[in-house]
Amino acid sequence: MMKDRELKQLLQINTESPDYASKDAFIRRYKKETGSEKTGHIKLVMMQAGYIRKRIWIISLLIAATFYFPYVESEDKLFVIAGLMPFMAGLSILEVFRSEYHGVSELEAVTKFSAKGVFFARMTLISAFQLMLTAVISALIGINNPYGIAVSGSMLLIPWFITSIISLIVERSEFGRNNRYSFVAVAVCVTCIHTTLYSNGFFQSLDMRYLIFVAALLFALNVFEVRKTIETETLVWN
Amino acid sequence: MEIEEYYDKIYRYCYYKVGNKTLAEDLTQETFLKYLKSICTRPEHYLYTIARNLCIDEYRKVKTVSLEEETVEPADGGFEQSVVDREAVAKALGKLSEEDRELMILRFVNDEPLSEICKITGLSRFALYRRLNNAKSELVKYLEE
Numbered sequence: 304m305m306k307d308r309e310l311k312q313l314l315q316i317n318t319e320s321p322d323y324a325s326k327d328a329f330i331r332r333y334k335k336e337t338g339s340e341k342t343g344h345i346k347l348v349m350m351q352a353g354y355i356r357k358r359i360w361i362i363s364l365l366i367a368a369t370f371y372f373p374y375v376e377s378e379d380k381l382f383v384i385a386g387l388m389p390f391m392a393g394l395s396i397l398e399v400f401r402s403e404y405h406g407v408s409e410l411e412a413v414t415k416f417s418a419k420g421v422f423f424a425r426m427t428l429i430s431a432f433q434l435m436l437t438a439v440i441s442a443l444i445g446i447n448n449p450y451g452i453a454v455s456g457s458m459l460l461i462p463w464f465i466t467s468i469i470s471l472i473v474e475r476s477e478f479g480r481n482n483r484y485s486f487v488a489v490a491v492c493v494t495c496i497h498t499t500l501y502s503n504g505f506f507q508s509l510d511m512r513y514l515i516f517v518a519a520l521l522f523a524l525n526v527f528e529v530r531k532t533i534e535t536e537t538l539v540w541n
Numbered sequence: 542m543e544i545e546e547y548y549d550k551i552y553r554y555c556y557y558k559v560g561n562k563t564l565a566e567d568l569t570q571e572t573f574l575k576y577l578k579s580i581c582t583r584p585e586h587y588l589y590t591i592a593r594n595l596c597i598d599e600y601r602k603v604k605t606v607s608l609e610e611e612t613v614e615p616a617d618g619g620f621e622q623s624v625v626d627r628e629a630v631a632k633a634l635g636k637l638s639e640e641d642r643e644l645m646i647l648r649f650v651n652d653e654p655l656s657e658i659c660k661i662t663g664l665s666r667f668a669l670y671r672r673l674n675n676a677k678s679e680l681v682k683y684l685e686e
Contacts, residue, residue, distance in 0.1 A: 305685075307649075310649060310680070311649045311652070314645070315649075317626045317629075317630040317631075318553055318630065318646075318650050319565075320549060321549060322566065326552075330545065330548065333573055333577070336577065
């Protein structure tokens with residue numbers, strides 16, 4: 304017996320679609336008559352929230368929820384969660400580039416919002432949500448931890464930023480465009496390096512205050528990469 | 542209201558009611574123009590109601606073309622499997638009763654929540670659930686034939 308999901312997929316792919324030229328012409332005429340309202344940045348971000356898949360929010364929450372995992376020693380929690388942060392960053396990249404994976408980026412680019420705006424709105428939404436989760440975990444860990452909230456936050460953010468930066472670079476390359484889950488490879492590499500450094504006592508021997516500067520530097524680099532990606536995407540779509 | 546989002550849904554709804562692309566397109570556009578003249582805070586539900594009434598008016602005017610008689614064109618101009626699937630789906634949907642086809646389109650193609658379908662069709666939740674299950678079994682049977 305065919306499952307509901309399979310049936311839905313089969314029907315949705317194989318049912319009639321309207322003629323796009325006539326649809327587009329009608330929508331333009333319709334909007335002229337209704338007087339299309341201008342959408343502000345905040346409204347665009349709120350609208351995009353509805354298009355982000357639930358699983359992205361849920362997985363991000365699950366990663367954050369490992370804080371309550373009872374089998375992890377409390378001093379190890381920071382490093383365990385930090386080891387999972389690359390996957391959180393990877394997920395945000397996967398979601399932001401979703402339209403491209405499904406081959407609808409051109410279509411998206413001709414709708415009433417600019418591709419640049421949509422990309423930025425999605426990136427802002429997911430990153431803000433994940434950074435908010437990170438802030439909460441940092442506060443929870445930092446209270447009972449000798450490192451403090453700022454260092455704990457930096458410890459969590461560094462793998463997130465590194466994965467995000469590398470994934471954005473990879474996504475701009477031909478390899479990234481052809482491999483939907485390339486972010487997994489990046490996340491696994493970052494996690495492996497992080498775990499190796501932790502087991503060799505690298506972090507324990509480090510002056511943790513420097514991590515705050517490293518995190519700030521990576522944040523700046525991340526902003527630069529996001530900007531570069533947005534510019535590249537706009538060029539590609541135009 | 543996001544017209545881009547609803548246009549495809551209303552088009553499909555009309556198409557599987559009247560079985561003709563051009564007519565479905567006309568009815569879809571007429572639905573939106575009628576909607577434009579009215580004031581409604583529940584767009585989706587009201588759009589379907591307008592489309593449904595327009596389709597009923599159309600039935601009264603002419604006998605419609607069967608879905609099976611329509612030419613099936615592949616979505617991206619090509620693959621054999623895609624043509625076979627589209628043809629199989631069109632044939633299977635064509636074999637369903639009109640009411641069942643409407644339910645399948647609303648639920649499985651347009652992804653409407655059950656509460657909305659109840660409002661559109663006027664069915665109770667229990668009746669809708671039972672009829673959807675029957676329609677689904679029939680459709681799967683036709684698809685597997």
